[in-house]
Amino acid sequence: MARWRQPGVHEILLVFVLLAAIGSVCSWLSHNQHQNNPQSSFLVDLFLAWRVSRGGSIARMLLILASGASCTVAVLDVARLWNPGAVVQLILGAAQVTLLVSAPVYWHTRADPVTVRMDGWAPFAARPPAWLPPWGLLAGAAITAALLGNVGWVAITGCHPAASDACTALARGYPLRWLTADQNVPLISPDALIRDCVQWALLSMSVLYLGWRWTVSDMRHR
DSSP: OHHHHSOOHHHHHHHHHHHHHHHHHHHHHHTOTTOSOHHHHHHHHHHHHHHHHTTOHHHHHHHHHHHHHHHHHHHTTHHHHOSHHHHHHHHHHHHHHHHHTSHHHHHHTSSSOOOOOOSOSGGGGOOOOTTHHHHHHHHHHHHHHHGGGOEEEEEOTTOOOSSTTTTEEEEEOSSSOOEEEETTEEEEOHHHHHHHHHHHHHHHHHHHHHHHHHHHHHHHHO
């Protein structure tokens, strides 16, 4: 128990593997289309985690990139899927990156390894800075507005035309089309707008959080 109160690289990597297993189970249960074989992905994570435990710096960087990519893929599914599965994957990916940039793992993978133990798990549960949520929301709204330049054709609900192309209209927004027009009257889909805003706000806050964690960790490593 004393080792768990002051976790080192092996305890941290064990938690990382546990989170990877939970993520694989969630992907399998939700039939995640971006991860056709979660079992194989978990085995790769397990092998790379073992390499990190042996001091592999390249394996550590690969795991950081993979966890960051998992965060990105999960958050880009929020608007379309609109279910808690994507949020769970996002949280798991961010937690895994936080574990991998911790001081014990970092110093263990240096050319001259140094054994470092944390005073507790509190550094991993550090509260994000107060500026992160408002700036994330602002960035999400800005991205949502900027993506109005993405235009596509959509079908007009309840339309029964004589011509086959009379029931389509140009709509704007991404990934969901939330702004269109019917007879030159702007129409906004509140549901699609909220989903798009939530997705881009989550992405913005995730990027800001991971950048903040990386910066804090880098300062500690120095």
